[in-house]
Amino acid sequence: MRKAKVLYQDEWAGTLTEDEEGYHFQYEYEYLAKAKKNASISLTLPLKKEAFHSLILFPFFDGLIPEGWILDIVEKSWKINVKDRMGVLLVACKDCIGAVSIEPLL
Numbered sequence: 001m002r003k004a005k006v007l008y009q010d011e012w013a014g015t016l017t018e019d020e021e022g023y024h025f026q027y028e029y030e031y032l033a034k035a036k037k038n039a040s041i042s043l044t045l046p047l048k049k050e051a052f053h054s055l056i057l058f059p060f061f062d063g064l065i066p067e068g069w070i071l072d073i074v075e076k077s078w079k080i081n082v083k084d085r086m087g088v089l090l091v092a093c094k095d096c097i098g099a100v101s102i103e104p105l106l
Contacts, residue, residue, distance in 0.1 A: 002086055003105035008041050015105060016061060018086045023058060026051040041100050057085045064093045064100065 004016040006025070014027040025045060031038055032047060040047045042060040052058065065088050066074060074092045075082050082088060093102040 002090065004086075004090055005103040005105045006041060007101045007103065008038070009099045010101075011038070013038070013041050013100075016058075016089075016102070018057075022053060022055040023061075023086075024051050024053050025058060025061075057089070061085075061089055061102070064096050064102065065089055066092055 001017060001019045003018075005012055006014045006016055008031075011031065012028050013031045014025055017024045017026075027047060027049070032049060035047055038047070044060055045052055045058065056062075062085055065071070065085065071082055071088070071092075074080060074088055078091045080087045080091060089102055090104045095101060
């Protein structure tokens with residue numbers, strides 16, 4: 001099982017998990033408690049208490065992964081297969097363009 005901390009504007013918004021059943025994203029309770037101040041990380045992942053589930057990496061998170069020559073550098077530098085989308089997300093999306101960033105959760 002692999003987990004990632006999902007940050008929205010440097011605030012811990014939720015946790016992304018990959019396990020044998022697929023992918024799961026759940027907003028943090030503290031983030032939801034500030035719902036009037038906070039926004040959802042994506043229109044496809046609206047604020048709610050229940051976890052989101054998917055057999056594939058959620059398109060929103062997949063869209064954060066770099067493409068082209070930058071993805072080639074990620075593959076060669078970290079020796080990660082580009083088909084391992086969660087692995088690429090964990091190493092290459094700590095400093096994404098935009099408000100969302102991903103950090104490994106140990």
